Amino acid sequence: MxxxxxxxxxxxxxxxxxxxxxxxxxxxxxxxxxxxxxxxxxxxxxxxxxxxxxxxxxxxxxxxxxxxxxxxxxxxxxxxxxxxxxxxxxxxxxxxxxxxxxxxxxxxxxxxxxxxxxxxxxxxxxxxxxxxxxxxxxxxxxxxxxxxxxxxxxxxxxxxxxxxxxxxxxxxxxxxxxxxxxxxxxxxxxxxxxxxxxxxxxxxxxxxxxxxxGNAPLSIKASKLTIAQVLKDKDERDMAAIKEISTACMDSEDFREGRQAFMEKRKPNFKGR
Missing domain, CATH: 3.90.226.10 (2-enoyl-CoA Hydratase; Chain A, domain 1)
Known part of the structure; x- marks a missing residue:
């Protein structure tokens, strides 16, 4: 290294x-x-x-x-x-x-x-x-x-x-x-x-x-959590956790920042909240 x-x-x-x-x-x-x-x-x-x-x-x-x-x-x-x-x-x-x-x-x-x-x-x-x-x-x-x-x-x-x-x-x-x-x-x-x-x-x-x-931490967290649940047997999946993290993403400052940065054609500044 x-x-x-x-x-x-x-x-x-x-x-x-x-x-x-x-x-x-x-x-x-x-x-x-x-x-x-x-x-x-x-x-x-x-x-x-x-x-x-x-x-x-x-x-x-x-x-x-x-x-x-x-x-x-x-x-x-x-x-x-x-x-x-x-x-x-x-x-x-x-x-x-x-x-x-x-x-x-x-x-x-x-x-x-x-x-x-x-x-x-x-x-x-x-x-x-x-x-x-x-x-x-x-x-x-x-x-x-x-x-x-x-x-x-x-x-x-x-x-x-x-x-x-x-x-x-x-x-x-x-x-x-x-x-x-x-x-x-x-x-x-x-x-x-x-x-x-x-x-x-x-x-x-x-x-x-x-x-x-540089990407949105909550979005990455949601992806990691959901992929882990996909790999589990259907009866063991925590669908409530998936819904909870999805809601958190949609209500987050980062989601608003991502939309605004896209419209302004600039790099977003994500804060993980």
Whole structure:
């Protein structure tokens, strides 16, 4: 990731999780390049804290998740911690309980999220990327879930995301073989939304994020909420929530600003209310 001028910077987990804000865009960086950004429990806790702060900051309208260095977005869980924290079912359950709350912050994040992927995106890294709203990757990235090679069961949430993106047959192929695929194949099967030349990845990702940041926050929130409801079974959909956010949009200052800006042929100045 390139250095970006930031209006706010903060670190968590002894510097292994970094948070920046620039032009309404929050940036969370997995910063352990010596381990290809493998996630420890402490890093999960740091991610949860960083995302919570970005969620509560009204100046932040979209979040990019990325990895430090040019080798990996995230190579998965930190296997060096397995003997201590995940050596059997009971220990693994406790580890999952502690990390689940942090994963839930991302899974239920109310603002748009983009995974900016360079290099390896494996195992738990895939789960993080699939939890984002969009996935952009460099043309030299690699993807895979080696659960079958480690003797572990991949999580329900991770498999749910995988199946929803690539379908059950491709999910079976990836899970049964533990194979790695390149960016072109990941794009073909629906795992990725865009593949971008390595040297242009960050700039193009940031450009999309800034475009989102410049749009009406309530409208974006309505889109994210409604798409999430569409993906649920009919009996589980919260139609009242959809109606409520739709009404809020139509009664908002931003809707009036959007109409006025259109008539005056100028760029709107949305405030999220």
């Amino acid at each position: 390139l250095d970006v001028p930031a209006t706010d910077q903060k670190s968590f987990a002894d510097g292994k999780i970094l948070k920046k804000i620039t032009d309404g865009v929050g940036i969370v960086t997995f910063n352990s390049p010596e381990k290809r950004n493998a996630m420890s429990l402490e890093m999960w806790e740091g991610v949860g804290r960083a995302l919570t702060e970005l969620r509560e900051d009204d100046h932040v309208r979209v979040v990019i998740l990325t990895g430090a260095g040019d080798k990996a977005f995230m190579s998965g869980a930190d296997i060096s911690q397995f003997e201590k924290n995940r050596h059997n079912a009971q220990a693994s359950e406790e580890y999952n309980r502690k990390s689940e709350a942090q994963r839930a912050v991302l899974a239920h994040f109310p603002k748009p999220t983009i995974a900016c992927i360079r290099g390896f995106c494996l195992g738990g890294g895939m789960q993080v990327a699939m939890s984002a709203d969009m996935r952009f990757a460099s043309d030299n990235s690699q993807f895979g879930i080696p659960a079958g090679k480690l003797g572990i069961a991949y999580s329900y949430d991770g498999l749910k995301h995988l199946v929803s993106l690539v379908g059950p047959s491709q999910a079976r192929l990836l899970m049964y073989t533990g194979m790695r695929i390149d960016s072109a194949e990941a794009l073909r099967i629906g795992l990725l939304d865009r593949v971008i030349a390595d040297g242009k990845l960050w700039d193009e990702t940031l450009e999309v994020a800034r475009t989102i940041s």
